[in-house]
Structures are given as C-alpha cells and as structure tokens.
Amino acid sequence: MKLLVTGAAGFIGSTFLRVLAEEHPDDKIVVLDKLTYAGRRENLPADTYLQVGAIEDPIAVREAMEGADAVVNFAAESHVDRSIAEQDVFAITHVIGTSVLLDAARELGVSRYLQVSTDEVYGSIDEGSFTERSPLDPSSPYSATKAAGDLLVSAHAHTYGIEAVICRGSNNYGPRQYPEKLIPLMILNALHGDALPVYGDGKQVRNWLYAEDFSRAIDLVLRKGNPGEVYNVGGPDETFNLDVVQRIIEATGASEDLIQYVTDRPGHDRRYSLSSDKVRALGWEPSRDFATGLTETVEWYRANADWWAPIRSGDYRAYYEEHYGLKLG
Numbered sequence: 247m248k249l250l251v252t253g254a255a256g257f258i259g260s261t262f263l264r265v266l267a268e269e270h271p272d273d274k275i276v277v278l279d280k281l282t283y284a285g286r287r288e289n290l291p292a293d294t295y296l297q298v299g300a301i302e303d304p305i306a307v308r309e310a311m312e313g314a315d316a317v318v319n320f321a322a323e324s325h326v327d328r329s330i331a332e333q334d335v336f337a338i339t340h341v342i343g344t345s346v347l348l349d350a351a352r353e354l355g356v357s358r359y360l361q362v363s364t365d366e367v368y369g370s371i372d373e374g375s376f377t378e379r380s381p382l383d384p385s386s387p388y389s390a391t392k393a394a395g396d397l398l399v400s401a402h403a404h405t406y407g408i409e410a411v412i413c414r415g416s417n418n419y420g421p422r423q424y425p426e427k428l429i430p431l432m433i434l435n436a437l438h439g440d441a442l443p444v445y446g447d448g449k450q451v452r453n454w455l456y457a458e459d460f461s462r463a464i465d466l467v468l469r470k471g472n473p474g475e476v477y478n479v480g481g482p483d484e485t486f487n488l489d490v491v492q493r494i495i496e497a498t499g500a501s502e503d504l505i506q507y508v509t510d511r512p513g514h515d516r517r518y519s520l521s522s523d524k525v526r527a528l529g530w531e532p533s534r535d536f537a538t539g540l541t542e543t544v545e546w547y548r549a550n551a552d553w554w555a556p557i558r559s560g561d562y563r564a565y566y567e568e569h570y571g572l573k574l575g
C-alpha cells in the first residue's frame with residue numbers, strides 16, 4: 247500500500263510509523279505535517295519522507311495525496327488546555343483540515359480513509375462505558391472540533407460512499423509524548439524536583455492506553471474495519487489522576503511534597519471510559535497493563551534527555567509558567 251499519514255511528526259503518528267515499519271515493511275509512506283510546536287522531525291523514523299505542510303491547504307494536500315491508496319489522519323491540535331485558551335486553530339485543523347482531506351481523497355480516488363479521533367467526543371460518563379452508538383456530547387473546544395471532524399467523515403462516507411472509518415482512542419501515553427500532557431509532564435517534573443500540578447481534587451478518571459497499542463488498533467481497523475463505521479479503542483485500566491501521580495512519584499523516587507493542587511481546568515470532564523468490544527472482535531487486544539507501560543515510559547524519559555531537554559529549555563517553559571503560574575527549575 248501507499249499511505250499518506252498526516253500529523254506523523256507528533257506523538258501517536260510517529261509511533262504508528264514504527265508499527266507500520268515492523269508490520270508492513272513494504273508499504274510506501276508519505277508524511278504531511280505542519281510541524282507545530284508538537285511536531286518534531288526527530289520523532290520520525292530515519293528515511294521517512296516528510297512534506298511540511300498543513301492539512302487545511304488544498305494544494306499541499308493534493309501534492310502529498312497523489313497516488314495514495316489510503317490516508318490516515320492524525321493531524322491535530324491535541325491539547326485540551328490550549329483549546330480553552332485559543333480555539334481558532336483547533337477549528338481550522340479539525341474542521342477545515344478534515345474537509346480538505348476528504349475532498350481530495352474523493353477526487354483522487356483514494357480507496358481507504360481513517361480518521362484518528364478521541365473518546366472525548368462522547369463527553370464525560372459517571373458509570374459504565376461509551377459504545378460506538380453513544381451520542382456525541384463534547385465539552386471542550388478541542389473535543390467539539392474533533393467531533394465536527396468525525397461528523398464530516400461520516401457524512402462523506404454516507405453521501406459519496408468513500409471507504410472511511412473512524413478510530414476513537416482513550417488517553418494515550420508512552421515515548422515521545424509532548425510534556426504538556428499529564429504523564430510526561432509529571433515524569434519530567436518529578437525527575438527535576440519541580441511541583442506536580444494536580445487539577446482540582448485529582449479524582450478525575452482516565453482510561454490509559456499505550457500508544458503502540460492504539461497504533462496497532464489503527465492499523466487493524468485501516469485494513470479490516472467495515473467502511474463507514476466507528477471503532478472505539480480503550481485502554482485496559484482506569485485510574486484516578488492522583489494515583490497516576492503517586493505511581494510516578496514511586497517510579498522516580500521523588501517526594502510526595504511536590505504535589506501541588508492547582509485551579510481546576512474549566513469544564514473538566516470527570517471520567518472517560520470506552521467499551522472496546524468491537525475492535526477486540528477484529529482481533530485487537532492491548533499488550534500492556536498500565537503498571538508495565540508506565541514503568542517503561544518512565545525509563546524511556548530517563549534515558550532520552552536528548553529528546554526532552556530542548557523542549558524544556560524552549561517556548562514550552564514560557565507556556566508552562568504562564569499556564570500554571572509556577573516556575574520550572
């Protein structure tokens with residue numbers, strides 16, 4: 247297959263490229279990525295063909311998509327906090343960008359389109375788990391614009407018959423995640439003896455999924471999923487945020503005194519939980535429980551200061567200090 251993979255210079259997309267290299271070494275890959283603050287050339291495996299460009303740019307998209315059999319769209323602004331501060335770029339990438347990709351896929355006769363999406367489109371759930379038939383009820387500008395992108399994908403599949411599928415993942419973690427997200431932020435702060443900023447009471451629940459496992463599910467749905475359908479991919483464990491922080495404290499040997507309760511995120515979703523029965527029926531299952539994956543992730547960040555040192559000394563520091571009102575050491 248020849249695949250166009252958008253947003254693959256980011257965290258999950260670059261993990262997906264590693265899974266493809268292992269599982270389908272003969273596939274030809276073109277990456278289209280805007281290289282935002284979260285997209286880094288050094289995330290890409292050596293010899294990846296990268297076209298720098300935005301998915302909302304129809305000319306760049308047609309150039310990158312020419313001759314592709316399939317498109318996998320990871321490109322996104324992925325951070326909920328940033329969407330609360332500034333939503334325009336979320337709407338442009340998730341809505342306009344998805345629309346441009348779908349139009350080009352239809353015009354160029356691409357046979358398969360996979361939209362990478364999120365459990366956040368369903369909103370928060372106090373008990374039980376969301377299925378693919380649960381109504382969309384997004385709460386943040388991030389999830390609202392992701393939901394809009396999903397609806398465009400479904401509408402294109404319905405109206406034009408393009409073979410599109412949607413994969414909705416729960417919270418991912420693992421190597422190369424930008425340290426604005428809970429797990430890498432807490433690991434790096436713990437390793438540096440910086441404050442560990444917990445939003446609200448820390449009793450929010452997330453359904454943690456190792457990024458390699460999500461990537462394997464995406465690969466499976468791309469090749470075996472039913473056209474026009476949605477597949478949820480949830481992690482094997484549900485954990486309170488505070489428990490995640492405690493585990494990171496234990497794994498790094500940091501002091502519990504570093505925990506600092508800070509102002510809660512506006513509109514903060516309390517709990518996410520996905521039923522993954524449908525993707526499991528295709529043959530997927532997670533390879534790691536949260537304890538194993540978290541230990542490996544802490545070790546990766548310990549061993550890869552070359553990856554994170556330039557981030558912690560750059561614009562990220564200004565973002566962090568403004569967002570949290572806290573200093574990094």
Ligand code: NAD
Nearest residue numbers: 253255256257258280281282284285300301322324415418
């Ligand atoms: P990320 O922020 O690490 O990477 C996003 C990538 O997209 C970056 O390389 C960035 O440069 C690129 N990008 C952003 N806007 C673009 C544009 N307009 N045109 C082209 N490239 C653009 O994000 P991630 O965590 O790897 O998330 C990837 C996808 O998975 C997203 O669609 C996200 O919604 C979804 N998702 C993420 C999680 C999670 O926990 N991180 C969970 C479920 C689903």
Ligand code: DAU
Nearest residue numbers: 324325326364365366416417426427428443444445450487
């Ligand atoms: O559920 C899937 C989603 O998971 C993806 O679609 C998003 O792209 C991804 O960013 C993630 O969203 P969350 O908002 O759940 O992730 P984040 O890592 O920002 O926060 C996880 C939880 O930790 C959430 O309840 C907020 C809390 N938190 C986060 C940070 C950064 C804190 O308590 N302190 C923090 O400093």
